[in-house]
Amino acid sequence: MSDDSFLGLEEPPQPQKPEAYRVLARKYRPQTFSELIGQDAMVTTLGNAIRRDRLAHAFLLTGVRGVGKTSTARLIAKALNCIGPDGQGGPTIDPCGVCEPCRAIAEGRHIDVIEMDAASHTGIDDVREIIEASRYSAVSARYKIYIIDEVHMLSKAAFNGLLKTLEEPPAHVKFLFATTEVNKVPVTVLSRCQRFDLRRIPADKLAAHFARVCDAEGVEAEPEALMLVARAAEGSARDGLSILDQAIAHAGIEGDMVRAEAVRAMLGLSDRGAIRDLFGLLLAGDAPGALNALRGQYDLGVDPQAVLRTLLETVHATTLIKLGTEANPAQSVEEVKALERWAAGLSFPMLHRLWQLILRGHDEVARAVLPIEAAEMALLRVVHASQLPDPGDLARQIASGSISVNVTGAPAAPPAAGEAPAASAAPEGAVAGLPRDLAELAEFLETNRRYQLAEQVRHLLRPIRFEGTEVEFSSSRPLPQDFVRELSAALREITGINWKLLTGSDTGGQTLREREADLANAERDAVLRSPLVAAAMQAFPDAELLGWSKTGT
Template sequence: MSDSFDLGEPPQPKDTAYRVLARKYRPQNFDQLIGQDAMVQTLANAIRRGRLAHAFLLTGVRGVGKTSTARLVAKALNCIGPDGQGGPTIDPCGVCDPCVSIAEGRNIDVIEMDAASHTGVDDMRAVIDAARLAAFGARFKIYIIDEVHMLSKNAFNALLKTLEEPPEHVKFLLATTEVQKVPVTVLSRCQRFDLRRIPADKLAAHFAYVSELEGAEAEPEALALIARAADGSARDGLSILDQAIAHAGMEGGGVTAPAVRTMLGLSDRAAIRDLFGLLLDSDAPGALAALRTQYDLGVDPQSVLRGLLETVHAVTLAKLGGDADPAQSAEEREAYQGWARSLSFPALHRLWQLLLKGHDEVGRAALPIEAGEMALLRVVHASSLPDPGELARQIASGAPIAAAPAAGGAPASAAAPVDALPATFEDMVGLIQRNGGGSLLSHLNANARPVRYAPPELTLSTQRPLPADLPAQLAARLQDLTGVKWKITTEDAAGEATLSERRKAAEEAERAEILETPIVKAAFEAFPDAVLENWNKEASA
């Protein structure tokens, strides 16, 4: 009896194993490196002029291309061209033996080392000993040390001398996401390149190109969502795109925005805009219902708060007149512009602070959805409170305290009624005087001749010189103090006397009246050279 077993036909290897998009579309030349034009130009100039550093430090967030750039530099320095006669070039041919072997990760003169798993001084001594040996077949022996900040202090100290004066045939390429943890002594021995976060619009364009090559249909909005979720990282974005394409294949369609939102647990941008509008309208029940709807769809409450923060930021940029995000739809831009016209900067800053506090609380809360609801309620109720600065001005002026403007910036329906406004022109100037006044107050006292005063409307005479911008300044100041929009106009008419002229006339009348009192007349008869100074009508009576 045989001890062998018939296991059937052995499994046949597939012709090609699937490669994830992040590996399949790794840059093979500097032209394919996205968003790092400044670094590529510097390297090109250095290679062209023969001014190659002995050590490079590449730093940046995950997935921006640090290791890929290091491999491209290795290819650029070791490329010999299709004819075998070429030298270092910023455009490696990609077909010579060094280029092919480096791209395939099998070149024995290009050593990649993960510092996270080789942190000790013995690991670094092995590198130093091997660095003394000449390259086997390449022009340069290149050491690529990834996450170099993970090396121990002793390992860094062991590397320092070799890093400062390496053999002529050795180049060091160090990569890290946490450059602040790299000792200054190491930084000073390297030529440093800070790889930038890749802009979302460039990522979206790259993902569209990859989708086309993969034969997958993808909506522009879906690609924009993936680009935003990637947070500047091409690798992260390609991984998400890979998952989205697989998800679309299961559903039998292309990559759609709703599918990407569901996959990533993102809230719908239209739903966020609707929720933001409910908050501005102080609709507490509606806002809570909208949040619960998103929660029931599987959206994290913290993601909803983050979406609201992004909305406040977008509205603020729109108010500043900045360029619109190319990833925004026309509907989004129109909504943001509308809110930018109605929301004041103080209201936007207050919304930001309230939502930011809520976002942090939800992240720490044991009951996230409840914490999210309380955060939205705080926003709703805070919008009905007066602005602290406005409240202080109203208290100082003695005017009735008006309700705060709605979050949208429009005056609330409970603003000060017309009959509560300053009754006379003098009262209006007194209100301004009690709240600062400045140069505006001096013009109102000395030169302003009221033609008509019917609050909240005022017409001033132009027969006395007034600053051209005084009506606009006065209207804005009065609106701040009263919560009511004022209409200030000018007219070529005589108008009433200025307040300074009125006070002077009143003083002269009071002086004349005092001079006619018996006791004062008797005093002047007894002392003809006497002068009336600092008179007080009540004291003289």
Template sequence: MSDLSFDLGEPAPPPKPEAYRVLARKYRPQTFAELIGQDAMVTTLGNAIKRDRLAHAFLLTGVRGVGKTSTARLIAKALNCIGADGQGGPTIDPCGVCDPCIAIAEGRHIDVIEMDAASHTGVDDVREIIEASRYSAVSARYKIYIVDEVHMLSKSAFNALLKTLEEPPAHVKFLFATTEVNKVPITVLSRCQRFDLRRIGSDKLAAHFAHVVTAEGFEAEPEALALIARAAEGSARDGLSILDQAIAHAGLEGGGVRAVVVRDMLGLSDRGAVRAMFALLLGGDSAGALAALRKQYDLGVDPLSVLRTLLETVHGVTLAKVGTEPDPSQPVEEREALADWASRLSFPILHRLWQLLLKGHDEVARAAMPIEACEMALLRVIHASQLPDPGDLARQLADGKTPAIQAPPQQPQPAAAEPVAAAPLPASTAPALPDTVEAIRDLLARHGRHALGEAVRNHARPTRIEPPEIELGTQRPIPSDFARDLADELKRITGARWRVTTSDAAGQPSMREAEEAAEAAKEAEVRNSPVVAAALAAFPGARLLGVTPDRSVG
């Protein structure tokens, strides 16, 4: 019976549009070259493949979104690739066109089994793997088991896996991925070759996002991509999800991905505005700082986000002060501002700012009225920065002096003005400028700077002391910031501008060296006295434990 067909003249149905794939899936790496920031792991794996020294089990660790599962699939490709001509072997550069490569990329290869340990935690699930692993691969070179979030397996499941994991069949490879490697038993860790996937740097993420935006036919401001990269916290998947949302915003408003849109979308505070607020805090301008905070709040910025950015600013200033390389993802004006503050703020001031802001952040996180709590936290930062340490107050009172506490200024000061950590003593009560190392150490101790005073005792070998100038010998090394910190602290205490310089001369012995020399001389004198010398001779092996000063009263 012949087939009959009828042409009714109806148009062919339009092709079904391809379903949209989110960027995190669309741009999942398909080759090791596309894997971001894991060069060390790729090199190690490539050398192992070339030398035919493949482990039977691999453990991939790292934070979310760095590419653990993608790397496991790439390893499966690398081990099972047969090349475009069907004659190839394991390679670090899988062809991507042979049947195994295509099937693995599409997640349908019969010999590459993926299991989510979060939903298959029991010993029965592992027992199925053990039973199936005895049989050879159907079509691939290796039968590969990819177990995601392996730390979720139960203790009994891990125990059941141990023997097979230690001596698996030659045709089986295990690939484990986890975000919490500390929860994986050491007995399992010892049977795996471990790769720690690194958190991806903000600069690399921003460059990757720029490539994705271009491929998607959009434009994006570099600052917008830097904001997304910073918010991703080293996770390519999280960053691509944020970028997906930012592109959707751009599509609605027209134009490209803009920094202002990303900032509003993420609820981030304007870093430029927060830098201006930080300058107001350092200048003691209470009204200006509160007005700047309210402006951010009216724009929809969370008070907790403001404090977090202020903490990041203090941290950035501190890193700049110790000489850390600047973050390339930071705008130029931000790096310049951090460097300027680093040259003006001392470490004690930065530590105090950090502690005050951190306490404010914790309070705002728990507060029933966040904006009010944030305002009180900023006021505490302004007023506390004007007060001397409690130890300073106690010592001034003990010395019979009236503590001098400077009220915060009523008018804004320039951003570049040096902040006041503690007011200098009034002229009527200010001590005479110290002209010896001992006097300098005692002055620092009276004002609570015991650590710096101890550093003076250990390292200060003066060649010249003519207040307010000090020249120190450096024939023996001294801490890099010692001279600068000493000058800053003496200026803060005395009100005079001190100048502490160094020279190549030997200088006088430090206080500690002089004390040790005096103790050695006294011990030698006692040891050579007739009574002690006779005692030491009478009792061989006896030791002189110490020399006690003569406390006899005449």
């Protein structure tokens, strides 16, 4: 027995420290390309490039947050430096994960794989260090790899300093860039990289991935709860795993199941069953019931904008069902039945009208000082519109004569000064086939390919007198210097007759363009007075009648 032990001075055994908890987003970061979800096209391209030894010297990975840009960069580094379990392997799309390079890269300690965050290393000095270090061969790996995250944050000087090395790097160097804002990367850099656009991950693939994570964690979760998490992630695996982490914690420490109701409450989402009820009330024109349903969701803590967003999703899903597309497998049986019922009863114009009304309400709520009040007014507008007859049905009834429409037509414009009425005969002495007024003169010039002169006649000339080949006119604004001479020469060349063109001092009538504008405005007013259009304008105060500008042109 030692003296220390005899004296009782021996150090007591220390309790083993529990391993620190790793969040799901880090714990389940993909370690192989087969674990990278939703990016099959990129994996196929990379695999072919590696097998054919056609590797680019620089890769640019772009996409929204959380789709796997940095993880993909590390996987590429492993794929290029893997030596296999026996140490004799070469670059492969399926890195072994057990050799020293694979393990060191996965743990972030490989000396030849350098990661840099451009957000905190933006200057030319940081890039100069990379340029200097890239001249030296890799210490222990096949390739020296530089992974620069959020590369768009580099300064202009840093990008310029990197260009030459990026275009002609040493054979042992590879650059891997990742960015969420590829539009901020200079074109000179883009042209030197092989670009991969990582896609948003579909919600069904995310939900399946989250189910596997829950199994690995020993957590039970309802499929609907996982689908809610997947939808809230908006295509980002990292965001989804963070939300799932929160949902598991929200479920309690007793191993409770992750339930859809709890996830919905945690995220402040509206209950889809309640939204279906609200949508039904809107279609039925039940304004008090719709407002009570909205207030019920609001009292539960649901954001009014989230209610309108879910209503938009409902309109969109109904439209897809009406088009004949297959139902989303993530939708419940009750939801599918409701969508099929609405699709059968609503026309496409009505669905488009609902979409526009709810979308407008959604935007108004986003900007409103009083969001819940703005949401109520938006729903009342939808209720009012749902009670209006379908424009297509009204048009058919008008066409069939079951509804009489008294539309006051546009008044016929009187002939302008110096112009012959439409039904009048040609003036005495006029040559057959010659134009009899400014309108016919403009068409005559166009027919004979004098397009510029024709446009000048329409826009500039105010008629005073038009008798045979003698024309007197004034102008709405100063005429081009050689206009009269060029017009006279053109008419003489076309007709073989000398025309007498006079510029008078009288005001004259309207130009052809002014007359056309007045006629178009009169037609527009007549259309607006029709019952069908008047009803539509009353229902949609901000609507515009397309096909006419304010001037009628």
